Amino acid sequence: MSEKVKELKVSAIQNGTVIDHIPANALFQVIRILKLERFENMILFATNLESKKYGKKGIIKVSNKFFKPEEVNRIALVAPHATMIEIRDFQVVKKIIVEIPDKINGIVKCFNPNCITNHEQIIQKFTVTDKEDLRIKCHYCEKITVKNNMSFL
Amino acid sequence: MKNKSLISINDYSKEDQLKILEVAEEFEKKPVQNILQDHVIASLFFEPSTRTRLSFESAANRLGGKIVGFSEASNTSVKKGESLRDSILTVANYSDLIIMRNPLEGSARFASEISPVPIINAGDGSNQHPTQTLLDLYSIKKTQNKLENLHVAFIGDLKYGRTVHSLVIALCNFNTTFHLVSPQELKLPSSVKMFIKEKNLEYNQYVDIEDVTEKADVLYMTRIQKERFSDPLEYERIKDFYVLRKNMIENTKENLTIMHPLPRVNEIEIEVDKSPKAYYFQQALNGVYVRQALISLILGLK
Numbered sequence: 001m002s003e004k005v006k007e008l009k010v011s012a013i014q015n016g017t018v019i020d021h022i023p024a025n026a027l028f029q030v031i032r033i034l035k036l037e038r039f040e041n042m043i044l045f046a047t048n049l050e051s052k053k054y055g056k057k058g059i060i061k062v063s064n065k066f067f068k069p070e071e072v073n074r075i076a077l078v079a080p081h082a083t084m085i086e087i088r089d090f091q092v093v094k095k096i097i098v099e100i101p102d103k104i105n106g107i108v109k110c111f112n113p114n115c116i117t118n119h120e121q122i123i124q125k126f127t128v129t130d131k132e133d134l135r136i137k138c139h140y141c142e143k144i145t146v147k148n149n150m151s152f153l
Numbered sequence: 154m155k156n157k158s159l160i161s162i163n164d165y166s167k168e169d170q171l172k173i174l175e176v177a178e179e180f181e182k183k184p185v186q187n188i189l190q191d192h193v194i195a196s197l198f199f200e201p202s203t204r205t206r207l208s209f210e211s212a213a214n215r216l217g218g219k220i221v222g223f224s225e226a227s228n229t230s231v232k233k234g235e236s237l238r239d240s241i242l243t244v245a246n247y248s249d250l251i252i253m254r255n256p257l258e259g260s261a262r263f264a265s266e267i268s269p270v271p272i273i274n275a276g277d278g279s280n281q282h283p284t285q286t287l288l289d290l291y292s293i294k295k296t297q298n299k300l301e302n303l304h305v306a307f308i309g310d311l312k313y314g315r316t317v318h319s320l321v322i323a324l325c326n327f328n329t330t331f332h333l334v335s336p337q338e339l340k341l342p343s344s345v346k347m348f349i350k351e352k353n354l355e356y357n358q359y360v361d362i363e364d365v366t367e368k369a370d371v372l373y374m375t376r377i378q379k380e381r382f383s384d385p386l387e388y389e390r391i392k393d394f395y396v397l398r399k400n401m402i403e404n405t406k407e408n409l410t411i412m413h414p415l416p417r418v419n420e421i422e423i424e425v426d427k428s429p430k431a432y433y434f435q436q437a438l439n440g441v442y443v444r445q446a447l448i449s450l451i452l453g454l455k
Contacts, residue, residue, distance in 0.1 A: 114278050116259040120236055129347075137344070140259025141280055142161065144344050 012044065016063040018085040019075070024048050026078040027058030033074045033107075033152050034067070041065060054081065074107050076100045077134065077150065100131045108136065111149035115141035124153070155453040158265035158272040162283040162319045167326045174291050176446035176455050177439070180215075184442065188454045189218030195248035196222035197240070198275070199231060199255040204415060204437060205275050205284070209252050212444035221247055238267055245270045250452060253277075271451050279315050284447065285414055286319040288440040293371055295439070296410040296432055300324075306332035306365040309375035309395045309420060311341040316414040317375060318345045325349055331356035332365040336391045339381065362397065366405050372397065374413040374420050374433075392419065399424040412436050 022030050027047040036043055039062065047058035072084055076098040086094035104126040110117050117124045117140050125139035134147040154169050165173070180186070194213045198206050206224055213220050222244075223229050231240060237255070241264045244251060251268060253261055254275040261274035261281070276282045294300050305324060307317050311333055321331065321341070325348045333341050333356060340358065349356050359365055366372070374397055382388035397411065399422055413421060413433040425431050449455040 112258060114256070114258050116237070116255075116257045116263045116277075119257055120238060120263065122263060129344075138259065140262045141257075141278070142344075143258065143280075 013042070013061050013063050013087055014090055015088050016041075016061060016065055017067055018087060019060040019062070019079075020057070020083045020085060021051065021054060022047075022058040022060065022075075022079040022082050023054060024056035024058050027060070029078045029152075030058070030060065030075050030082075033078065034062075034071060036060070036062065039065065072096060072098050073101045073104070074152070077104070077108065077152075080131070080134070100128055100134070102128055104128065104136055107153060108145065109151045109153055110138045110141060110143065111145040111151075112138065112141050112143045115143065117141070154450045156271050157451065158261075158268075158274075159283050159447065159451070160261045160265050160272065160274045160277075161281045162286045162323045164283070170287065170290065170323065170326075173287055173443065173446045173450060174294055176450060177287075177291050177442040179455075180442040180445040181439075184445070185215050186445075187217035188449060189213065189216035189452070192249045192452060193219045193221060193247060194448065195244045195251045196220050196224075197244060197251060197253045197255075198222070198224045199226040199253070199260075200276075201225045202254055202276065204440075205254065205282075208437070208440040209273075209275060209284075209444050212441050212448060215441070216445055216449065218448070222252075237264065241268050241272075250448065273447065273451070276315075279313060281319055282315050283319060284440065284444055285316045286323050287447065288436065288443040289316070289320050289373075289412065289414070290323060291439045291443050292412060292432060292436040293410065297370055297408060300327040302328050302330075303370045304330045304332060304368050305371045305373060306334060306369040307341070307373045307375070308334040308362055308365075308397070310339045310377045310381065311335040311375070312339040313378070313381055314375045314414075317341070317373070320373065321345055322348045325352045325354060328352075329354060332359065332369060333357065334359045334362055334365055334395075336360065336395070338387075339377065339391075362395065363401060366401050370406060370408055370410070372405075372409065372411045374411065374417075376413075376416065376418050376420055395420055397421045397425055399428075402428060402430060405430065 024047045042063040044061040048056050051057035080100055082098045084096045085092055106123045126136035129135045129137050135144050137144050210220055245268045250271055252273045252275050256278050258278035258280040261277040265272040311317050379388050409430045410432045411430050
C-alpha cells in the first residue's frame with residue numbers, strides 16, 4: 001500500500017519535476033519564487049500532507065519543466081530541506097536535495113532601505129552567515145537580513 | 154596596498170594596517186612632504202562632514218596634491234537625478250583617487266567595483282568609516298606603546314556607532330579584552346560580537362561606567378544620539394547616565410587613554426579635558442597623519 005501511495009505521489013506526471021518536502025506554510029512562496037503562477041503546463045500541488053520528518057509538508061508537481069541549479073537555490077531559502085525529483089517517462093531519473101548556497105545573487109532584496117542596492121541598479125549579493133536560522137549579509141551595506149525580513153525579487 | 158580601495162577595515166590585512174600606522178609615524182615627524190604634486194584627489198562629500206573632510210583635505214594639501222570635489226551634494230548633478238554610478242565614472246576621469254562620503258550604506262563598496270581609480274570610504278551611512286578606525290588604532294598604539302593584549306572599554310551607543318563597530322573588529326586582531334558599557338537598548342549588535350567570538354576573545358557587558366573605569370587601558374566614549382530613541386524621556390535619562398565625570402577617573406590606571414571620535418555633546422565633562430589621560434583632540438590630529446599615509450600608500454608613493 002505504501003509503495004502504491006508513494007508511486008502516486010511521485011510519479012503521477014510523465015515528464016517534469018516533483019518538488020517534495022516543502023514546509024507546508026512555504027508552499028505558495030515556492031510557487032511564487034519559481035514563477036509558477038504564470039506557467040502554462042499542468043501543475044499539481046498539495047499541502048498539509050503528513051510527513052514523518054517535518055510534520056506537515058507541501059508537494060508540487062510541474063509537468064514538462066526541469067529546473068536549473070540557480071532556480072533550485074532560490075527555493076532553498078524558504079524550503080531548505082526540499083527535494084527536487086526529475087521525472088522522465090514516469091521514472092525518477094534524478095533526485096537533488098536542495099542546499100542553501102554560500103552566496104546568493106539576485107534573488108533576495110536587502111531589507112535595509114538605506115542600502116545602495118535599493119537606490120541604484122545593482123545586482124543584490126549576499127553571503128549566507130547562518131544556514132540554520134537563515135541569516136544573510138549584504139555584500140554592499142553589510143547588514144544582516146533575517147528570514148522574516150526576506151522579500152524575493 | 155597600491156591601487157587598493159579601502160572600504161571596510163577588513164579589506165586591509167593586519168600587516169597592511171600596521172604598515173599604514175608605521176608610515177603615519179613618519180608623517181607625524183615630517184608632516185609636509187611634497188610627494189603628491191602630480192596628482193589630483195577627488196573629495197566627494199555627498200553629505201556634509203566637517204572633521205573628516207577637512208582632515209582628508211589637509212592631508213592631501215600637506216602632500217602637495219590638488220583637490221577637486223564638493224562638500225555637499227545640493228549643488229551637483231546628483232540634485233538633477235544623476236546616479237552614483239555616473240557620478241563616479243565621470244569623476245574618475247578627473248582624478249587619481251576618490252575620497253567619498255555618502256549617506257547610503259554600501260555606496261562605497263559599489264563605487265569601488267565600478268571605478269577605475271581607487272576609492273577611500275570616508276563614511277557610508279551607518280556602515281563603515283575605516284580611516285577613523287586607523288586613526289583610533291594609531292592613537293592607541295601611540296599612547297599605549299602597543300596594540301596587543303589591551304583592555305579596551307567602549308561606552309555609550311554601541312548599537313549604531315559605526316566607529317565602535319569598525320574598531321572592535323580591528324582590535325580582534327590584537328588579542329583585546331573588551332568591556333562593553335551601554336544601556337540595554339544600545340548594546341553591541343550580534344553581527345559585531347561574532348568577530349569577537351570567532352577569535353575566542355574575552356568580552357563583558359555592563360550597564361554602569363564605573364564597573365570598567367579601573368580595568369581599562371583605553372576608554373572609548375561615544376555620543377548617544379537623540380534620534381535613536383522613540384521615547385524622549387528615556388533619552389534624557391540615559392543621556393545623563395553615560396557621562397564620564399572627573400571624579401570617575403581618579404582611580405583609573407596610570408596609562409589610561411580617554412578617546413572619543415568627536416563631536417562631543419555632554420558625554421565627557423569639560424573638566425576631564427585637563428587630565429593628561431584625555432586624548433580626544435590629539436586623536437583627531439592623528440587623523441591627518443594616518444590619511445597622509447593611506448593616500449601615499451594607495452598611490453604607490455611610499
